[in-house]
Amino acid sequence: MAHAQRNRSIGEEPVTSVLPDGDVPYDSGHAFSADEEVLAALGYKSEFKREFSLFTTFCVSFAVLGLLPSFASTLYYGMGYAGTAGMTWGWIVAMLGIQCVAMSMAELCSSMPTSGGLYYAAAVLAPPGWGPFAAWITGWSNWCAQVTAAPSVNYGISAMILAAASINNPNYIPQDYQVFLLTVFIMILHAILSSMPTKWLAQFNSAGSTFNFLALIVVIILIPAGTNRTDRDLPRFTPSSEVWGTIYEGTAFPPGVSVLMSFIGVIWTMSGYDSPFHLAEECSNASLASPRAIVLTSATGGIFGWFLQLVVAYTVVDIDAVLDSELGQPFAAYLMQCMTQKMTLAILALTIIAGFSMGQGCMIAASRVTFAYARDDCFPMSKYWRRVNKHTQTPANAVWFNCAIGILLLLLIFGGELAIGALFSIGAIAAFVAFTIPIFIRVFFVGNRFRPGPWNLGKFSIPIGVFASAFVALMVPILCLPSVVGAELTAADMNWTCVVYGGPMIMVTIWWFVSAHKWFKGPKVNIEHMMLGRGEIVEGQGPTIDGKDRDDSSGERPRSDKMQQLKE
Known part of the structure; x- marks a missing residue:
């Protein structure tokens, strides 16, 4: 194409x-x-060593995607809203829209391969007079997605570690403060690792991504091969008619809407494919390698993610028990339903290690975004966050700034499952909004005047961009719906995404009209x-x-x- x-x-x-x-x-x-x-030509000095290749860029991106730990962390939404139907054909429908977004983004990346990525593209493509505002909104939305990625991943990993401890010792019940402290410890480890030189980062993430991929393959094979459902007087696999045709009533909405709501798991799991855009200034032959890495990440993730969804959908025993388990981690509860304890712990161990690599990749990508925005004075005290460490040649200040923000966000753990769950919703909706603003502008305001880079979609560019924009326009309000409505809706059951994401975005919009429009001129073009x-x-x-x-x-x-x- x-x-x-x-x-x-x-x-x-x-x-x-x-x-x-x-x-x-x-x-x-x-x-x-x-x-x-x-x-x-795009207005920036080369400040990083270009030690990422197509493969190593893909490795970071695939590590950020982290299919196995992402799926394990979001199983509550994918299975809990629509059951196995949302996990089978629902995943396919969601991936059509996601792949269109990825391809449209890759085309922008080929034309404008900068660390600023979507933020830079929005500024350049916007109609005259609107560039800085488009960059401002895109940048802050993308930063919200990036800065919540590592905390949400590491929270999921911590929950799995403590769930494994609970499986070993049924008398142990994980406490909120224990989850918080363990997650903070992992965040600090990731910050230390993310401050390493680029060459070390590339090697570390290549190893982590390779493990991620291998662990995913092993789990996809291990679950159907090692299930002990027959020992529990159950068929080895659930009948296909039930897997594909039964929609679990996990929400108060009609079945079709429930399936759309279950897309939050797919969208959050697949939101890491933008990482090559942010690593473009550290990648050799970026105009070709970076867009190829974007599409390769999305396509590979979509295919293998679907296989993982299928094996879980065909082996789950009781969805209600998975969602309400005292283990506090649905994936661990699911494994205990259809696997032996030893097998469960082995799969959890693989998932935890893969999740650690994923959290590391998320922190790297987030630091590059923070550096790029600080370089254009988007943040308060930007002069500190845009500094490149003279020893490692990496934006270490941006790494620790994001780490501090992430630790503060983890205080939501003490607000309950729905409060900390908002981190996942924010990551999904904020990323999709940021992904689509420049695509929307390119399709509906620029059209055929767009000058593509060496990787482009040709005559399919506009149709694919239109479909991507329509998909996101549909999903944004869907992702803000609560699972219950009417008299049953309480503060504890509310979907706080619209508040936790919409609140900061309203504040930065007000900031723009009150002050920022006077001094923020967008990226250097x-x-x-x-x-x-x-x-x-x-x-x-x-x-x-x-x-x-x-x-x-x-x-x-x-x-x-x-x-x-x-x-x-």
Whole structure:
């Protein structure tokens, strides 16, 4: 579907230097690589070593996806809202929309391979005058998804560790403070590891992703092969008519809506495929490798995730018992229904190790997002969060900033299951909103004026983008629905996603109109909407080249002398 185009030097494009003298990303003593030329044209200096390849980028992305631990952490939603029907054909329906979002995102990544990712794309693609606001909303929504990822993953891992302890000792009942302290400990470990040099990170995550993939395959084989349902006077597998045709009444809504509500598990599980976009500035041949890693992650995750859903759907014994188990972790409760204790503990061990790698990948991706936004002064005290450690050449300050925010969010553990469960809902809805804003703008405001990169969707670009936008527009309100309605709806049963996500987003919107619009000009855009094929000046950046006015008498925009030297 994607097709290659000839890569050109930025010296061949009408590039304008909009950075102040002394900060133009040009060094006369340095031979620019193709990746550095692209980044310079987009307005940024290359500040990281490009030690990620297609494979290692995919490894980080697949580790962030973390199919096995993600599925284990969100089983309550996938199974609890619609039962096995939501896990079988419901997963397929959800993946159609998710894959369209991933492909549209990959096309944007190929055109604009920066750590800012979606935030940068929204600013460039937005209509004149709206770039900074589009970047502001996209950036904050994406940051909400990123900063909640590691805490939610690590919370799920901690719950599984303590559930395993409870299986070994039935008299032990995990306490909230124990879950909190264990999760904080894992967060700190991840922060230390995420501050390592890029080369070490690539190697560590390659190993973690390989283990993730192997553990997933082992569990998919182990569950149907090792189930002891027959020892409990049950058929080895539940009949297909029941698995595919019975919708569990887990909500007060009609069956179709319940299936859509169960998509929260699919969306949260599959939300890590944007990681290659944020690692683009550390990836070699980023215009091709990064978009390929996005699509490869989404497709691989979708296929193998569905296989995992199938084996669980065909072997689960009692959904009510899974959801209400005293173990406090549905996946552990499910395993105890159809496996021996030793087998249960073995699968939990594999899931916990894979989850640790996943949490690590989430923290890496989140730190790159924080660095990219701080580089454009999006946060208070941005000058601290955008610093790159001179020893490791990684944004260590951003890592620890995110770690501190994540630990504060973990205080929701003391608010009960629904309160901490909001972290999963926020991750799903915030990520999808951020993913789709630039796609929506590209489809409905830019259209055929979009200048794609070497990886693109060709004539299928607009239809796929339209379907992706429609899918997200449908899912956003669905993800905010509570499972019960009417007189039965209490504060304890409320879906707090709309408050926990909507509240901060309303606050940053108010902040924009009160103050931020005066000083936040969006990402630095060092190329005059080249990917749009239009002649407007980028919002917030005047028509000057090294202090000289544009010569409007010519049909083309003159090149900056400094940027022209890049070609030479």
